[in-house]
Amino acid sequence: MSAYGFAHLRSRRHHPDILEYLERIQATLDPFDGHFLIHGAPAEVLEGEWPGSMVLIEFPDLQAARAWYASPAYQAILRLRSDHIEGDLVLIEGVGPAYDPRARAAKLRAQAEAAG
Template sequence: MSAYGFAHLRSRRDHPDVLEYLERIQATLDPFHGRFVIHGPPAEVLEGDWPGSMVLIEFPGTAEARAWYASPAYQGILRLRTDHIDGDVLLIEGVGPDYDPRERAAKLRADGRARGASGA
């Protein structure tokens, strides 16, 4: 199952370190088969408020995503970004091609988690 590294980058300062980070990050992803799916364009906000931009990196699975993040190569460039860009970074496991949200709703109902609650 694919896993995704997701970053919500709220603020950034243009700095030479950030350019170096961008120049070096792909080499840290390659051994773990990571690839950019989304990389920072402004989002068209349809609901709510979204300050900043997003990055989405796909990996073959959570093991590869965790190994990439913990790798000496990535840890060696991480501060080039974090010293100049504020944001949140998450690791999220994807769903398979047969995913059906109705099955999730049924499980939540069976677990009693949907009492009077609304939302997705």
């Protein structure tokens, strides 16, 4: 099951460290088959507020995503970003191509009825 590293970058400064981070990050992703799906493109906000930008990196699975983040190569460049950009980063497992939100709703409905 694919997994994703999702970052919400609320503030950013174009510091020389950020440029170095960008120059080096792909080499940290390659051993874990990670690749960018979204990287800072402007968001069209339809509901609520979304200050900043987003980054989405896909990995083959959650184990690969965790291993990338913990890797010495990524840890060596992490501060280049985190010292200059305020934001949040989460790792999350995706859903497969057969995912059906109706089945999820049925499961949640059954749990709610059983509880109460």
